[in-house]
Every structure is written in C-alpha cells, then in structure tokens.
Amino acid sequence: MTADQRQEVAGEINDLLRLPEGLKPDEVCLFGESEKFADVLAENLTKLLSANDRPWIEDESAAVHAIEAARRQKMEKLISMGIDPWGQRFDNQQAIGDVRALESEITSETTTANGKEQTVYHGPKVRVAGRIVLSRPTGKLIFINLVDRTGTIQLFLGQAQVGERNWEVAQCLDLGDIIGVDGELKKTKTGELTIFVEELHFLTKTLEAPPEKHKGLTDPELRQRMRYLDLAYGEGVLERFVNRTKIVRSIRDTLCEEGYFEIEGPTLHTIAGGAAARPFETFHNALGMPLVMRIALELHLKRLLVGGMERVFELGRVYRNEGISPRHNPEFTMLECYQAFGNYETMMDLTEKVIINALDAIGSPYKVPFGEKEIDFTPPFQRRAYRDLLAEHAGIDPASETEVIACAKKLKLETEGKHPDVLRNEIFEEMVEDKLVGPIFVIDYPASICPLTKRKTDQPEIAERFELFIQGMELANAYTELNDPDLQEQLFRTQLEGMSEEDSMARMDTDFVRALRNGMPPAGGLGIGIDRLVMLLTNSATIREIILFPLLRHEAT
C-alpha cells in the first residue's frame, strides 16, 4: 500500500470519527443518542480493523505492528462502548500539585477488629486529568501514576469500587494515555497519597509506546527530535523549560519596572548590522529584494532612542549563519536594552538586577550548582579592569608592547601586521577568559577593538565597555554608546576597509548614521545572551538543553 493510499485510509478513519457515512448532521445527536453513533462507528471500524490488511502498519517492523495494533484494538473497543478515544472538553479539573496540597484535609480513624488494626481514611473529592506514566495492575486492582504539568499522583482503581463500565474502560488503558478521574483523595495502606477513583473519563489514546519507563529517552538526538516525549517523560525536563519561561518573564518585568518600553523590531533587514556575524540570506519576491535575517537588535533600538523612547528594549530571536556547538545555536534569543542618559555603569547595575530577579523568579538560591562547580551570584559581582586581568592571568605588563608580542609568540599567535590591542585581545581570549569563573564584570577595554563604544574622556585609548563572564562564557556585553555621527561613519568605513566597493556600499548603514545626525542622547546599552543565562541558572551543560527545538539536519533515512 502506498503512502497516498495510507493517507486516504487515515482520512476515512478521521471522517468516520467525525460523522459516520450516511448520517447527516441533523440525523445524529452525538450527545443524546450516542448508541446510534457508536454502532455505526463500531461497524465501520470493525470492517477496517478486522481485515487482514492493516494498511497503517504494513511497512513498519513487526514489533511496532504488535504495539500499535494492540493499542488500536483498545481504541476500537472504546469506540464500541460509545467513547470517543480522542476525548472532549473536561472542565473543573484541579492541578495535581494543588490536589497534593489537600493532604492535610484527610482524616483517619483506626479501629481494631479481631485483633487487627484497620485505618479508614476520609478525604476531599477531587478531579484531575493527566497522562498515565506508570501502571501496576494486580488482578482486579490497578495502581496508576498520573502526571500533569504540576506534578504526579497515584490513582487507585478497583473493579468493585469503580463499577463495571469504568472497569471496562480501564481495560483499554495503556501507558501514555490521557485520562481524567473523579475520586476521593485518601491514603493507601502504605501511606501513599492516592486518588481512589470513582469515575473514569477517557480523554486521549496514545498509539505509540512511551520511552523506557526507568531511564526515559537518553539518546540526545531523539530527545531533541521528539521533544514532546522528552518533556512528557524526561525527569526535570518540563521543569527546566518552565523555568526558562519564568526567567524570560522576570526579565521583562524587571525592565518594565525600570521604566523600559518593550518593542518589536524588524527581523528582516536589508543590512546585517550591529554585530560581526554572517547572516542568513533570504529574498522578498514581490519587491525583488534580497534580505537578511537580523544578527543583532542594536541599530533599530538606537534609532528609537533618537525617536525619544528613552528606555527601550527588545527580547527576541536573532539569527547567525555560523557553526553549531554546545554554546551556539543558529537562532538564539537576545536581550538588548538602551537607556538614555546612562552609561556602562548604569548597565552593570541593571545587569545585576536582571539576573538576581531571574533567580528569585525560579525560586533559586544565589549559589547555584553548575556541573561539578558552583556559581555564586550574590551581588555585587566583581568588577575588574581588562588590563589588570591580563597582568594577573597572562603574567605580562599590558602596557609593554614587547611583553605583549613576546607572550603572543609564546602562544603561537600570528603577530605580523597586527595592532597590539588585537594581540592583547587574543592573549586575553587565550589565557584569561577560561579562568573567569565569575560572575565577573570585565571593564575598560582597549578602544581600538570596540568600534561602537564611547571612549573615556580622560583616557581616549580606553573604551567604556564591560563584558560579564561566568564560567568562562561571555554572557553580557555593554557599552557607553557612541553617539557621534561623524565618528560612527568613520568607524563604519574603517570596518568596511578591504571589502569590495560593492560590498561596502551594500553594508554601510547610511540611515543609521543619519539617525545619529538627528541626535541620539548619550546612553548606556546592554546585550545579554538569554540562552546562555538560562543555561547557567538551570545547570544545563549545553544550549540544546534549554532550546525547545534546536536546529537539526533532516532525520536520517
């Protein structure tokens, strides 16, 4: 059977579930006369399912045949009972986490009969919904572990307790199915908090077997490709992504409290500016215009400073056409914010506030584990001058050009024709960055390697810039922003030197320079890599652990 035919059969089954053939909408009442509906469904599905030819599993392996066929048989049985295997709206259910908190309402009574102690519990009636992750059937009794977004709880299902019909439904349950239950919150003999089920509501059938129940999915490829399984069954996975959400919301809250406006800049740019990275290229058909995906948020936010949005930020996705690593994904989330009349010191204070509030938001202490190590976020973070760190970790006098060159040669760096500041920076990256366990603000960079930064008035060779390093990772980067249009234009040109004229014309952002000519207030600007921040705050070793759907190649065939 071809894929097309399979599609067709799948479509037929769907149609059957919605409205049986031969029945018009006004002839069938799904709620009042479910028997009629069920009969027709059962008849048609039996025809399809009882055939030796099981089209949807023909080209799969036999093990999958067995698993899926078994689940489809249970699905068929549910249909024959007039139960929709794909469920309906289910109201008034309580979060499992909230239900667990009702434990204190349970009363117990211990009696002694025939020399045997017996404890009888009474508890509140509850209603929950969730996914079946474990099941322990013991004859006419089933224990089920049910999970929702807030937690997990045990269900007790006894044949005598739930009645015949519920017990019939229970025979159709598989691991991974989604159900709702009404019952009494009590305790078992072993003291486990348990919902003793009185009514079972079937909500969704699962056709595929869940991952191994002890270890879950461990293959990193499968975890990324099938993130839904990773989230549903992986230990702590949902929590980690919920924490990501909380961190991002906390950052927005912090900035709003500081009087910032959040904006949404364009992601399609005509010029990839604001950073040095290769962009993704795309094309607008109607305009016949080549476009690039943005590599940074900076230049549009600064235009908004000119426009009078004195405190402005964007927290969004940027795209860089570069290699992939445990710390790099081609699309990642960046925060950039700009504050008029501030400088880089303003942004240092803000950075601390953003991070501390984020830790509070996920209920984390300020000392957080990271792999084998620990990061101490207790403010204030260290602030150290670039040149002091060079002296300390590289053991050279940064002011001495001969020492710098000697050190660079020792590290086998190419020294020919390079500005000493460039060499200083290469030495810094080689010898210092890894040692910055942090959190530590590295401040006052050599001006020549920071073209978009304002210099210190009394020390023009020093740029008012900081980078925040934690565990050797560059987490944040901030400047006192350059707002001199003439100097900016000149620096753009210097940056573009060596490119062909065609290239440099295409990339010179004349509109941005024009904006500066119309007056951008002196300002502090800050960029934070949100993914890396989340990694550090959630003890995640790779960026793929905290990006829901990282970029992957096509699945292997």
Place this chain on the structure above:
RNA sequence: GCUCCCUUAGCUCAAUUGGCAGAGCAACUGACUCUUAAUCAGUAGGUUGUUGGUUCGAUUCCAACAGGGAGCACCA
C-alpha cells in the same frame, strides 16, 4: 568546512581473537483487591544506520554516505 568518537528490537543496553544476535522495559496470553521500577509463568518482537569491499563466514575488519556527539574553525 576540518579532526576524532558513536549508531544493535519501539525504548535502555549486552554480544569473548571474525564463528547460530541476547537481556531489561514496553507489547501479547494467563494468575493475583493496597501496589509503587509490583510480582510470577509463558509468547512474540532483528535487513545490527545505509551502500559497497575483504573473508569459507562480518554486529565485529576496511571505505563511502546519512544522522548524532565532542573538539577546532567561524562567531567585535
């Protein structure tokens, strides 16, 4: 783009110098009304990522390809 490592049942993992490819979970059948990685008995499940090569014989050795991982390069 480069280097190294990995790919065995739906999932998690074994397989001795190259000699019949195995287990746990999941599934199926049966027993079991307080289990909690439930237990017990039985059944079924495989083109060892793909394609070639070496060999009497390849999961095992070699090559290419695909996917994944680590590192490098790229990334003010």
